[in-house]
Amino acid sequence: MSSSLTQLIDDLATGRVRVVDLTQPLGPETPVIGLPEIFAPSPPMTIETISRYDERGPAWYWNTIHLGEHTGTHFDAPVHWVSGRDLPDNTTDTLPPHRFVGPACVIDVEAEVERDPDFLLRPEHIEAWEAEHGRIPAGAWVLLRTGWSRRTDPTAFINADDDGPHSPGFHADASRLLALERDVTGVGVETIGTDAGQAGGFDPPFPNHAIMHGAGKLGLASLCNLDQLPPTGAVVIAAPLKIVDGSGSPLRVLALVAG
Ligand code: 23J
Ligand code: MN
Numbered sequence: 001m002s003s004s005l006t007q008l009i010d011d012l013a014t015g016r017v018r019v020v021d022l023t024q025p026l027g028p029e030t031p032v033i034g035l036p037e038i039f040a041p042s043p044p045m046t047i048e049t050i051s052r053y054d055e056r057g058p059a060w061y062w063n064t065i066h067l068g069e070h071t072g073t074h075f076d077a078p079v080h081w082v083s084g085r086d087l088p089d090n091t092t093d094t095l096p097p098h099r100f101v102g103p104a105c106v107i108d109v110e111a112e113v114e115r116d117p118d119f120l121l122r123p124e125h126i127e128a129w130e131a132e133h134g135r136i137p138a139g140a141w142v143l144l145r146t147g148w149s150r151r152t153d154p155t156a157f158i159n160a161d162d163d164g165p166h167s168p169g170f171h172a173d174a175s176r177l178l179a180l181e182r183d184v185t186g187v188g189v190e191t192i193g194t195d196a197g198q199a200g201g202f203d204p205p206f207p208n209h210a211i212m213h214g215a216g217k218l219g220l221a222s223l224c225n226l227d228q229l230p231p232t233g234a235v236v237i238a239a240p241l242k243i244v245d246g247s248g249s250p251l252r253v254l255a256l257v258a259g
Pocket of ligand 2: 070074075193194221248
């Protein structure tokens with residue numbers, strides 16, 4: 001008996017395939033997105049001990065967690081945005097699980113973001129990437145490698161001034177190309193959300209959310225270790241918690257990488 005799975009089991013055991021963790025640590029210090037004050041905020045995570053081998057539970061340790069669905073490394077379901085509200089199977093509990101696993105296409109724009117923290121990926125960048133690495137396949141997770149996860153200080157991660165947050169993202173035309181012409185599974189980013197920091201003032205507001213989720217596509221935010229992935233060839237596994245009617249969830253994002 002031979003199959004790609006028996007090969008994978010062997011490759012994992014021998015280290016020919018590595019598991020790369022694309023997930024940030026999750027705790028009370030995890031930054032949360034700041035929206036204009038007219039909108040309801042997402043609270044910071046809190047964690048409270050139920051018992052820790054003490055009078056409350058002598059042989060067991062466990063905690064209660066309280067957090068927004070969109071905290072830290074997290075998954076965006078299509079129902080998160082009003083554009084995706086009426087699509088079938090648009091919530092964390094109804095999305096078919098095969099959509100959580102797919103090939104990674106990693107677009108490296110670290111140099112551009114170094115020069116301009118408000119950098120937006122445009123169709124020409126995607127086309128240049130494809131000229132080098134091949135066409136982005138349907139079902140791909142397109143991961144935007146910006147280097148932003150190196151900003152471990154929350155103030156630098158949010159990078160706000162009087163005009164609001166400044167962080168990279170997607171031009172609306174790039175989101176349309178990926179969602180409509182390439183039929184990707186979704187996009188993943190190193191920043192706090194899948195839209196640029198300034199995207200609340202774009203047309204439409206938060207265009208990546210509006211376009212991706214309107215097309216039934218998924219999102220991953222606050223990823224790290226994208227610099228450990230090749231441009232193509234890795235497999236991403238990003239399965240959210242099965243929250244009933246959930247709009248997203250914190251999750252562990254893993255990549256399988258050859259060599
Ligand atoms: C709500 C409103 C705007 C944005 C977001 C959430 C996110 O980025 C998110 O976590 O989905 S931009
Ligand atoms: Mn989100």
